Amino acid sequence: MNSVNEELRKLPAVDKLLNKQIIKKLITEYNQKLVKYIIKDIISYERENILKGKKCKTEDIIISKIEKQTHKTGQKSLKKVINATGIVIHTNLGRAPYSKNIIDEFAKTLNGYSNLEFDLEKGMRGQRNDHATNLLRYLTGAEDVVIVNNNAAAVMLILRVFARKKEVIVSRGELIEIGGAFRVPDIMAASDCKMVEVGTTNKTKPEDYENAITQRTKLLLKTHQSNYVIKGFTREVSLNELVSIGKKYNIPVVYDIGSGLLRKVDSKALKDEPDVQNSLASGIDIICFSGDKLLGGPQAGIIAGKKEYIAKIKKEPMMRALRAGKETISLLETACMYYLNDDDLFEHNHLFKTLNQDEEQKMAIATKLQNELHKYNIETVITDSKGQYGGGTLPDYVIDSYTVRIENAESNKKRSKFAEKLYHSLLDNDLPILSILKKGNIYFDVLTLIDEDISKIAQIINTSILKIK
Secondary structure, three states: OHHHHHHHHOOOOHHHHHOOHHHHHHHHHOOHHHHHHHHHHHHHHHHHHHHOOOOOOOHHHHHHHHHHHHHHHHOOOOOOOEEOOOEOOEHHHOEOOOOHHHHHHHHHHHOOOOOOOEEOOOOEEOOHHHOOHHHHHHHHOOOEEEEEOOHHHHHHHHHHHHHOOOEEEEEHHHOOEEHHHEEHHHHHHHOOOEEEEEOOOOEOOHHHHHHHOOOOEEEEEEEOOOOOOOOOOOEOOOHHHHHHHHHHHOOOEEEEEEOOOOOOOOOOOOOOOOOHHHHHHOOOOEEEEEOOOOOOOOOOEEEEEOHHHHHHHHHOOOHHHHEOOHHHHHHHHHHHHHHHOHHHHHHHOHHHHHHOOOHHHHHHHHHHHHHHHHOOOOOEEEEEEEEEEEOOEEEEEEEEEEEEEEOOOOOHHHHHHHHHHHHHHHHOOOOOEEOEEEOOEEEEEHHHOOHHHHHHHHHHHHHHHHHHO
16 A cells, blocks of 8 residues: 555646646647646546556656647547548548538538528528438439438438337348448337348348238338348349339338439449439339448438328438438538539549549559659559448449559568558648558558649658658
8 A cells, every 4th residue: 555655646746747848838839727637637547547556657758648638639630631541432531532622612501601491482491401302302213302310310210200119021131230330130129110030141032021021010121232242142132022012012112222322323333333213213112321422422311212201201200319410411412413414423523533533543643652752762662452442332343543552671570560650650640641551561542542632642651751760
């Protein structure tokens, strides 16, 4: 106990720390209230560690922690990141990237007030769901549309409205899990309905659905296997087959298409990807999908389908808790406008612009990055690579690309250590760069880089290398 008390006495007093030059500088940069709060928090943390039997940190280490924590707390933690991974829809980097065009339109709309819930034509209160829905109805062919804050919310809302305390039939081969532990069985349970599995993992037939229908069956659910592929001896029930069963037994059919390609576009990679427009044309009653995957917009859940069903969803009390904000609606409306013609889509939608790059464009970016790095005497090699769509979309499709690899003449062990240090140093910037650390080397995939960032990227790489040497 005496040794614990001795260690506790070593903890510097708050007033003493406030008089340190480094701390005074922090107070000038931020404010005394914040710095004092951080000091007390860190001293409290150190005291708890000492009581657990640990030694007291030195005063210099404690001051360093205070400095780091103050900067971390007093500055924005959400910041722009350069994506050099070659994963286009990167789940950890905000999924679908925004172009300057969509941000400019967003700023114009939301700089000040907006008519979010005001009908300018009638001069009276309006509905926020009126925005973007006319455009979405046109693009998808739906009778009506409602927008919520993400697709998980959309699925839960549909299940709650139409199948609460009742049964929903779904194929075992479609019990998907996506990022963040979103699992269809868990969503079913959270929505207070009973899931009835039919078929097997690899084969489900129409009669499997029909044999499972009872008086308690309220929905037939189909989910798009957007983040994995089952090959070989397989069979799934098509939308047309499911629609026929739904009509025969007067049960609504719901399709969670997930990735949200609004309509067919001129892209080889997307030719086999199901789209919302054609899916609705099959006669399904309700479809739901994400706004921030293949749609190329913000995080949102869009529910589209027959008017009678959408009307019931709009009346659900949970709608207020799950509704989208003005920021989401503004970004979504602009993203949907680009779908009016392919030229705008491939020019102004950052996602589709990235996917539409040819080999020459990608090689030009790789060469430019190599040349910019050469100005700092950084040796590099351009190598072939395979990019990915990411974000739980097109798991079986790779995109030809190039990477720029930093060359290091050191031994394997030293090279690996250098690459790891550089990887973390690149993340520790005002403009972080997420690169690829693989087998003791560091790579920058040009698929997800844009031309105007290249000079800045080279400068950050050089600064980071100098920092770790």
